[in-house]
Amino acid sequence: EVQLVQSGAEVKKPGESLKISCKASGYSFTDYWIGWVRQMPGKGLEWMGSIYPGDSETKYSPSFQGQVTTSSAKSISTAYLQWSSLKASDTAMYYCAISSYDSSGQGGFDIWGQGTMVTVSS
Amino acid sequence: SYVLTQPPSVSVAPGQTARITCGGNNIGSKSVHWYQQKLGQAPVLVIYYDTDRPSGIPERFSGSNSENTASLTISRVEAGDEADYYCQVWDIHTDHYVFGTGTRVSVL
Numbered sequence: 222e223v224q225l226v227q228s229g230a231e232v233k234k235p236g237e238s239l240k241i242s243c244k245a246s247g248y249s250f251t252d253y254w255i256g257w258v259r260q261m262p263g264k265g266l267e268w269m270g271s272i273y274p275g276d277s278e279t280k281y282s283p284s285f286q287g288q289v290t291t292s293s294a295k296s297i298s299t300a301y302l303q304w305s306s307l308k309a310s311d312t313a314m315y316y317c318a319i320s321s322y323d324s325s326g327q328g329g330f331d332i333w334g335q336g337t338m339v340t341v342s343s
Numbered sequence: 344s345y346v347l348t349q350p351p352s353v354s355v356a357p358g359q360t361a362r363i364t365c366g367g368n369n370i371g372s373k374s375v376h377w378y379q380q381k382l383g384q385a386p387v388l389v390i391y392y393d394t395d396r397p398s399g400i401p402e403r404f405s406g407s408n409s410e411n412t413a414s415l416t417i418s419r420v421e422a423g424d425e426a427d428y429y430c431q432v433w434d435i436h437t438d439h440y441v442f443g444t445g446t447r448v449s450v451l
Contacts, residue, residue, distance in 0.1 A: 256440065258442075265427075266380075266431075280439065283439075318386075326433075328376070331388045
């Protein structure tokens with residue numbers, strides 16, 4: 222079974238750093254793009270960026286370029302999303318997702334992680 | 344940047360048909376994916392590549408895409424279809440995904 226399991230909820234202060242994870246199983250981790258999606262409280266879905274674990278190629282939405290970094294560790298089939306200095310406006314649910322039927326990185330996301338809630342508050 | 348516009352809300356009576364639109368410049372030239380998101384849950388893909396249904400998605404869900412509007416149609420609406428629905432495309436010009444603004448479907 223293809224599965225993405227994300228790390229648990231986080232409560233952080235403004236200015237702190239954070240790295241959340243997305244552990245993949247049930248498929249060839251290096252062959253499919255992993256996307257990250259933000260959902261602020263009560264708001265819609267926003268694509269942040271994607272990573273191809275095979276060669277670590279990344280793509281970012283202009284809205285998130287320079288604000289976050291995505292990376293991966295092939296040996297443990299895990300993708301990461303990290304912030305160097307959090308802001309209160311980063312408070313949101315973050316999802317990782319893949320298109321398990323389309324390795325081009327352009328398909329719809331049919332497999333989603335359960336989400337990681339990040340709360341940034343002083 | 345590419346913009347996808349959806350109506351904020353659609354209301355429909357049980358057993359009737361709901362149609363959710365997704366407007367974008369020449370969206371007919373792109374592949375559109377649709378998601379259902381129920382309260383407190385992760386999104387679920389209900390239509391991909393304009394018209395294809397993932398396994399497990401009822402035939403009541405169908406999609407179309409032409410010119411400047413893509414649509415998700417839910418036939419014989421049930422109470423369990425009440426959710427937020429989002430369209431999504433891959434914009435080949437910017438190499439980015441774009442999500443629509445989202446539509447809340449309410450079952451009367």
